[in-house]
Amino acid sequence: MVETYFIKTFGCQQNVADSERLESYYASRGFMRAKALEEADVLILNTCVIRDRAEEKVYGMIKSLRTKLKNKSPRMVVTGCLVGAAARVPGGKMMKRLTSRLPDVEFLPIEDVGFEYMPQRAKGKMASIVISNGCNNYCAFCIVPFSRGPERSRPFADILEEAKQAVSAGYTEVLLLGQNVNSYGADFLVEKINEGEEYVLPDGALLKPVMVKHLGRHRIPTLFPHLLERVAQTAGVKKVSFISANPWDFSDELIDVIARHENIDRTLHLPVQAGSDAVLKRMNRWYTRAEYLALIDKIRARVSGVEFTTDIIVGFPGETVAQFEESISLAKRVDFAKTFIAWYSPRPGTAATKVMKDDIPIMEKKRRYTELDAVTYKGKRLYRGKK
Numbered sequence: 582m583v584e585t586y587f588i589k590t591f592g593c594q595q596n597v598a599d600s601e602r603l604e605s606y607y608a609s610r611g612f613m614r615a616k617a618l619e620e621a622d623v624l625i626l627n628t629c630v631i632r633d634r635a636e637e638k639v640y641g642m643i644k645s646l647r648t649k650l651k652n653k654s655p656r657m658v659v660t661g662c663l664v665g666a667a668a669r670v671p672g673g674k675m676m677k678r679l680t681s682r683l684p685d686v687e688f689l690p691i692e693d694v695g696f697e698y699m700p701q702r703a704k705g706k707m708a709s710i711v712i713s714n715g716c717n718n719y720c721a722f723c724i725v726p727f728s729r730g731p732e733r734s735r736p737f738a739d740i741l742e743e744a745k746q747a748v749s750a751g752y753t754e755v756l757l758l759g760q761n762v763n764s765y766g767a768d769f770l771v772e773k774i775n776e777g778e779e780y781v782l783p784d785g786a787l788l789k790p791v792m793v794k795h796l797g798r799h800r801i802p803t804l805f806p807h808l809l810e811r812v813a814q815t816a817g818v819k820k821v822s823f824i825s826a827n828p829w830d831f832s833d834e835l836i837d838v839i840a841r842h843e844n845i846d847r848t849l850h851l852p853v854q855a856g857s858d859a860v861l862k863r864m865n866r867w868y869t870r871a872e873y874l875a876l877i878d879k880i881r882a883r884v885s886g887v888e889f890t891t892d893i894i895v896g897f898p899g900e901t902v903a904q905f906e907e908s909i910s911l912a913k914r915v916d917f918a919k920t921f922i923a924w925y926s927p928r929p930g931t932a933a934t935k936v937m938k939d940d941i942p943i944m945e946k947k948r949r950y951t952e953l954d955a956v957t958y959k960g961k962r963l964y965r966g967k968k
């Protein structure tokens with residue numbers, strides 16, 4: 582009898598895209614998708630650990646599913662960021678917690694589900710295409726360098742091919758995904774070519790890498806402006822968006838590409854995280870408030886109709902009320918179309934957890950959240966979820 586599977590996805594759009602490949606992974610092994618979670622023989626949980634609450638949600642869900650489905654006892658598989666972080670966070674505490682709290686669950690590292698598994702996408706206009714995975718930036722609050730490992734970029738030609746296939750399948754919009762899309766290619770460029778050399782595409786085209794001032798410390802090469810341009814030029818692609826771009830890798834060449842192609846989304850997501858230089862420094866974010874604002878102004882001057890969305894953390898260790906007010910004033914100054922706000926939550930392995938005290942009381946974090954939300958919330962124009 583054919584076994585059935587059901588995938589439950591937590592977290593961000595990259596996890597949603599990974600789950601689309603998981604569909605192919607299980608289909609290629611002879612499984613059929615179950616209509617509902619309750620009916621599946623194998624339940625796969627693609628997990629998120631960006632905040633403590635997201636991690637606890639996974640443990641809570643498995644516990645309640647065990648009770649709810651005790652007569653069926655499906656096989657349970659946990660994949661995604663929880664498995665990655667447990668394997669990579671130094672000290673082994675997270676792995677110990679995972680294996681002791683989930684003793685009868687199988688763990689599937691998401692890296693085992695490679696890009697040879699073509700995504701089985703939901704019906705709609707937009708196809709998400711992963712261009713890179715992982716992060717080397719080690720922002721002090723962020724667990725992603727552990728949960729997803731070092732940044733690895735997919736081959737340029739494979740991404741273009743996937744965009745073409747998505748168009749053939751009827752999708753008209755493409756979302757390019759990565760933790761830091763605008764350093765795309767740095768890993769293989771540094772390994773394979775010397776500075777000043779060009780990158781050769783399989784069709785013989787030569788691309789000159791763009792150098793960006795990465796993390797304020799050293800320049801790295803990236804092909805992202807070229808990749809974005811090629812995807813925008815792909816016949817049938819009516820709109821291209823990308824997340825996330827980091828301020829320190831946002832080159833003039835990238836701005837020019839956006840300005841040149843009207844089918845590149847004019848809503849740009851540019852995470853700022855904090856409005857105070859002192860907080861940005863403690864966060865290991867390599868720009869100042871003035872540099873961030875100068876970048877916004879430069880993009881606005883060159884790209885007509887552009888608007889910005891952002892991420893801001895409130896209650897980061899040591900954030901004074903005056904420093905929080907700088908996040909408010911920055912948000913007002915930029916007039917973000919949408920601000921994704923999080924209150925700080927310590928994550929295992931991160932610098933903030935290791936060397937800083939989580940000293941802002943939770944009620945004060947919530948107060949700051951509410952205050953920032955009140956000045957930045959713009960109704961339902963961009964955010965269709967329940968507020």
Ligand code: SF4
Nearest residue numbers: 716718719720723725
């Ligand atoms: S750039 Fe910073 S916030 Fe973004 S994924 Fe990497 S470490 Fe996390």
